[in-house]
Amino acid sequence: MTFSSDKPKRKNSPNRRRKFLLMIVLPMVALIVGFMALSPQIDSWLATDPFTPQCHFEEDRLFLTNEPIELHSINDGLIQEFPELNNVDEASWSPDGQYFVAQNYKFPDEVQGATVISAQGEEVAQASFWVARRGTEWSSNSLYFAYGAADYDQIFDVQAGQDIKLMNFLSDGYDIPTWSPNGRFKAFIGGHNLTIVDLMNESSVSTSIDGVLVGWSTDSQYAYFTGKNRLYQYDIIHDMLTELFYFPYEIYTPPYPKVRQTVSKMSPNHSKILVSLEDKFTFVIELEPFTVREIHSFQSPERILWHPDSQHLIIIDGSIGYVSSKPDKVLLYNIEDDTFRQLNLKTSDDVWVSPTGQYLSYVVGGTNFEAKTRRIYNVHTNEDTLVGEFKYNNWDRWLHHNGKDYLVILQAINEDSSHPLIAYIIDPEDNSKCKIGWTGYELEFQPE
Numbered sequence: 001m002t003f004s005s006d007k008p009k010r011k012n013s014p015n016r017r018r019k020f021l022l023m024i025v026l027p028m029v030a031l032i033v034g035f036m037a038l039s040p041q042i043d044s045w046l047a048t049d050p051f052t053p054q055c056h057f058e059e060d061r062l063f064l065t066n067e068p069i070e071l072h073s074i075n076d077g078l079i080q081e082f083p084e085l086n087n088v089d090e091a092s093w094s095p096d097g098q099y100f101v102a103q104n105y106k107f108p109d110e111v112q113g114a115t116v117i118s119a120q121g122e123e124v125a126q127a128s129f130w131v132a133r134r135g136t137e138w139s140s141n142s143l144y145f146a147y148g149a150a151d152y153d154q155i156f157d158v159q160a161g162q163d164i165k166l167m168n169f170l171s172d173g174y175d176i177p178t179w180s181p182n183g184r185f186k187a188f189i190g191g192h193n194l195t196i197v198d199l200m201n202e203s204s205v206s207t208s209i210d211g212v213l214v215g216w217s218t219d220s221q222y223a224y225f226t227g228k229n230r231l232y233q234y235d236i237i238h239d240m241l242t243e244l245f246y247f248p249y250e251i252y253t254p255p256y257p258k259v260r261q262t263v264s265k266m267s268p269n270h271s272k273i274l275v276s277l278e279d280k281f282t283f284v285i286e287l288e289p290f291t292v293r294e295i296h297s298f299q300s301p302e303r304i305l306w307h308p309d310s311q312h313l314i315i316i317d318g319s320i321g322y323v324s325s326k327p328d329k330v331l332l333y334n335i336e337d338d339t340f341r342q343l344n345l346k347t348s349d350d351v352w353v354s355p356t357g358q359y360l361s362y363v364v365g366g367t368n369f370e371a372k373t374r375r376i377y378n379v380h381t382n383e384d385t386l387v388g389e390f391k392y393n394n395w396d397r398w399l400h401h402n403g404k405d406y407l408v409i410l411q412a413i414n415e416d417s418s419h420p421l422i423a424y425i426i427d428p429e430d431n432s433k434c435k436i437g438w439t440g441y442e443l444e445f446q447p448e
Contacts, residue, residue: 215266
C-alpha cells in the first residue's frame, strides 16, 4: 500500500527548537484545531487524527455512503453529491459495480421509489412503487433487482427501465428471495410454496413445500432447500422435486415456535451444504457426486461459517464432538480430513473473516462507547497482531482490493455521533494504517 501523508515534513537541522516545533508542536496544534473547528467538512474530521496518513492506492476504488447518499473514491475523496436523494434511506451496488440503486421511502406525494445511477453518477432509470422496508436485491448478472412491495414481490429490469409484473408471488417475510448464480431464475418462498421465476422466458413454476431455501447448484438448474427433516432438490428445467436425504432429527422451519438452533448453509462454491442440528448431528453434504458425511456434533455454537475455500468450517465459541472447547475459542475444521485445530485468538468477540480466508479480525474488550482493541489473526501462520485501540462507535469490514485483503475499521468522531465518519484501512501484511473520511453513515465499496 502506498500512502500520502498530510503531516508536516521534518527537516534535518541542528536547531533542536525547530525540530521540536515540527515534530511535536505543529501536529498537536492541528489536533486541537481539528477538534475546535469541527464542522460538516471531511477535512475537519480527518484533522482529528493528524498522525495517520490519508489513503492512496495505486489503483483507486469508489465507495458509496448512506445518509446522505454520496459517491467517493479512496484517493480523491468526495466525487459527487446527490441532493435530490436527500430522503433516501439506503443504496447498494450492483454485483458488477456498474450501477447502484438508491431506495427512497419518502418520495414526493408519499410515493416510494428507487433511482438507478451509474458508477459515473448519471441517472439510468427511475422506479416508483409502494414498498415494504425490506430493501432491494440485485441479480447476480446485474440486469435486475428485486424488491418487496406492499402486497406482492416485484422485479425491475434495469436495461428496459421498467418493472416486470410478477402477479401475486407473495413472500411471508421469513425467507428472502434468492437469485440463481446465472441471474436467470428468482426463487420466492411463501404461503407454503416455492415459486421459481424464469426471467428469460417470463414464466414461472411452483411446487408445494414448507421449508427454507438453502441455495443453488453452480449451473443454476437445481434449487436446494430443507423442509421439516428432509433435504430436497428441485429441478427447475424438468419441474421435478426429489427428496435427497432424510435427517434423523426434526428440522423446524420459521415461523414455527419450536425452533431449535439449526444452521443450513451453501458453501461459497455451491458444491456442498452444511446442516447442523443443535446437540444432535452435523452433516456436510457433497452434491456431485451426492455424498452425506456426518461430522462431529457442535454443542450450541455461536456461529458456524464456511471458509471461503469451501473446504473448511470456522466454528466460533462452542465445542466439537468429543473435544470440549472452552468459551472464547475458535476452531478451524477440515472437512476432507475430518480434523480440526484451535486458532489461538484471545477472544471470540466480533470475529470477521477476510475475503481470502487468510485473516480473522476480532475485538478484545470495550463497548460502543468505550475503547475497543482490534486484532488480526493470520490463519496460515498463527500470528496474532495488535492493530490498535479505537474509541466510540466502531465496527469492521474487510476489503479485497487488487489481490489483497485489507481490514477497514469505521469509527465515529465522538461518543455523541452514531456516524462512523473516519475509516482506517489496515494492511495486515505489515500492519500499516491510513485513513479516509466522509459525511454519511455507512459505506459500501464498489465491487471489483
